[in-house]
Amino acid sequence: MIPKIDPISITTIKEKDVESIVDWFDQHIQSFYTLGWSFLRNQQQMEELFYRSIIKVHKELPRFKSETSFETWATSIFIHTCRELSDGRSLQASEESEQQKDVFKALDQLKEYEKEAMILTYVKGISKEEAAHLLQVSVEKIKELLFSGIQSLRKEMGNGSHFNGCKEYQKDYIDYLERTLDRSKKIDLEKHIYQCQDCQVDLATFQDAILTMLNLTERIEDLHVPSGFMENVKDRLAEKEKRRQQKNKKRLRKGLVFAGVFALLIGIDFFTGAFSNLYYNWTEEDQELRAFLQQDLGKMLNLEAESNGVKIKIKSAIADGVQTLVFYEIEDTEEDNQYVMDYFDGVFVENEHEIMSHEGYQGYYPPDLESDVNKEEKNVYQGKMSLLPLTTNNGTIKLKITKLHKLIRDSSDRNGFRGYDNMEYETGEWNFEIPVTKQPSVEYALDEVTEVEGIPVRFEKLTIAPTATVLQYGINIEQPEKRIDGLNFDHLEVNNKKVKADRYGRSFVETHHVGKWATFQTHFDPIFAEKPKEVKVQFNSVYLTFEEQKTIELDANQEYPQTFEYAGSRISIDKVEVGQPTKVVISDHEIENRSYETLNFQIVGEDENEISSMEMSTEGVLIDKNGVEYDVNENPFSFEEIEQPRYFITVQSMELHNENTGEKVIPKRLEIYGYNATKYLDDVVNISLE
Incomplete structure (x- = not known):
């Protein structure tokens, strides 16, 4: 059981603010370092983990309630931050023994909650009750997670590929080995094991897996915290505080300037339509939103919510029969990060079925990287998002946001961003109730x-x-x-x-x-x-799309490459290789004056149903209207800036499988049934409405 921290320590932490939280983590460094290493095992990410956790504990401290221990509460925040940083990251570590690496590697293969239950119980060494509290599940669920986690762990560590123990007794293994099983159940289990050889072997390998985890806990002191680790974290926190103070001074100066201008406008009695127009010219930086406001098609809302140091402001919402546009601003109040929303990943309209039409349009608007505010402010992003149109003339959109996409700066990109490549996220919870009125169309x-x-x-x-x-x-x-x-x-x-x-x-x-x-x-x-x-x-x-059929016979015994004519081009069959899987490669690198961009085809085997799946990878070249080529794998470019792009596929590599029988696929025919091509147009059509 995690011991409760004494009340004097809590009072001291609240009085001394973030410095005392750093000191508290420093006192518990070995325990938390071990816990974090079980998830991340990367020194740079470990520093980020402690840095973020300290900030979050400090931010959430006013909400701490003494019904639970401070360490349990801080551990729950630490675990949540581990999840954020370990999501989609590669794990590379050189500070572990070979046996530790094997165990950690096996842990990485477990499901999220199985892994967390195993780490908290056997690495962190807390009780099942405390682990259940941290993971917000029942104690019985923790037992289920431990059992399934150990089952998976012993498979990963090579202790047998299958286990034939009787399922009705397996659920009692953990309590039996920990000597907490009810006496009557204990006697029943021992009688059964005495007679069942499968359960004897099953229980023995299950016990070995638990002992492996316990041995890891005993050897954990070998995992040393690097010298200067907490000093690096403290330096980052000090730099963050310095930037925060500088930003506050900047906001104060802007506020004083605007207050003077606003007072001047009021003083000259500018209460007309001209005042509204001029007011938005002064106050609204987003030119598109400003145009809507000046046309009286919406109003400023400035609804705000904050989570994990990231503040979201819903500036306005414009609704009509086509769509609902939401204009927003996201500010990272603690670091220089910019975030954008993606409606299909972490953004929900909770009452969508009640007020919105699913037959309507939902547009896509890529990040606006050229606006002045998005280029000048490193910690602020202003954008817009399309939602479905309303079914009623008035309504309230209940918007819930749980994930934001981080824009990554990259000096190699002309716009100063790497956009959505190697995407990172910020999670939290931001909730809004947005009043909207549908404008006529x-x-x-x-x-x-x-x-x-x-x-x-x-x-x-x-x-x-x-x-x-x-x-x-x-x-x-x-x-x-x-x-x-x-x-x-x-x-x-x-x-x-x-x-x-x-x-x-x-x-x-x-x-x-x-x-x-x-x-x-x-x-x-x-x-x-x-x-x-x-x-x-x-x-x-x-x-x-053009339909033009052609069949080419394939024979793995022949030598390749071989070529054939199609759609005015000479296409090469580079490889036909039978195996597990069977591989076929075709190519056409001559793109000048080529009539097609992509081919539509299939590979047919000896048996018409022989190929149950085909995996395909392609290479190609992007070309604009003027014939300029862009290599998508090399020089950075902005797709949005390319004039009328066309993508010519130059290499297509196929891997053929017969998942029904497991036999090798014998390819017999390449059947082409058509191709695709882009044609440029400059036609103009005049339509009179009178």
Whole structure:
């Protein structure tokens, strides 16, 4: 059982603030270092673990309640931080003995809660009751986790690949070995083991696994805390405090300047529409949000929530029949980190089914790395996120956020960011209730038909909403030998005003049209207060699928590479190698004037059902409209800045498996049934609405 810290120590910690928390961790350094090493085993991450844990304990100290011990409470925060840092990280360690490495490696293969139960019980050495409290599960659940963890551990450590003990008795192994089993159950188990050889072997190997864990605990003093470890943590905390004081001074100066300007505006009695316009010009840095506010399409909310030193502000929400845009600001109050939201990872609308339409549009907006505030402020990010449209005219969005994505700075990137590569996260809990009012949209019926690469395209509807301008169109699908899989627009021109197309804003629309037409929508930037008289549609490119069949016989006994002609190109079969798995490689490195970008094909074996799975990896080259090549594996570039990119696949490597029989796959035919290609367009279609 973890001993409770005496009340005098708690009082001292609260009075001396963060310095006393550092001292407390220093006094318990061996115990917590061992616990952290069981998760991370990387010196740099261990320093980060103690640094974050001390900050979180200090921040949460006012919420500490004396019903539990201080050490238990601090350990729960420490464990939570271990989870954050160990998620998706590689573990490399050189400070362990070979036996320790084997045990730690085996622990890494366990499920999260199994591993934590094992570490807390056998490495940290606390009781099952205390472990249950830390992991917020029942004591019986802890026993289940220990049993399943030990089962997995002995498999990983090579103590037998299968265990034939009787399941109805296995649940009592732990209590029996720890001599806490009820006497009647103990007698029953011993009688059974005496007669059952399988259970004798099973219990013996189970006991060996527990002894291995206990021996690790006895040898744990060999895992020394490096000299200067806590001094490094203290230096980081001192630097953090210095930055915090500097930021507070900067905020104070900004606040005094703004207060003077605001007082001047009030003093000259600027209570008109002009005041509202000028007010937002002064106060709102986000130009897009400022435009919505100036058009009276929303209002400033400035709802705030903070968790783990990260403050989220919901600045405003603009809703219409197309989508609901949420404008937010995220500030790291303790370090120079920038975070963004991803609705599909850690962001939830808890009452989505009650107030939102699942037939609506939910846009994707990549991080805006070019805005002044996102480039100047290293610890602040301003962004927007799209949610589904409302089903009612008014509502309250219950937004819950549990994970934020960290933007990683990288000097090799022209924008100063590495974006979503090697993503790190910040977890916590931020809850908001966001009031929203749905703004009206106007729809205009269209009746215009044109042709793109010989395929009819008809324009059906134009929707002008506050958050987007939406063009709905149909594509004829009667020609099987050639079809349009993607139609891209450059811009719309409405009443001589151009609005750019959203490159991520194309979506399929479920309609009741039968057979001939598939309906799509493309989103463009919003047009405020416009009643269209004429619409000009500027095309950009079209992505086509061509059906052109060709069969090439394969023979693993022949020598490769071999070539064949297809779609005006010479394609090479580089490898046909039978094995476990069977490998086939095809390539075409000549991309100048190549008519296709990707091939659509399959590999067929001797038996038509012989291939049950095919794993494929590809290599390729990205080319812009002017023929400039971009190697996606080498020089950094911004995909957003490439003009009309095309991706040519140059190598396709396949691994073929027969998972039904386990036999080797014998490839017999390469069956090509079509290819894809992008065509650039510069056509303009004029549509009159009068």
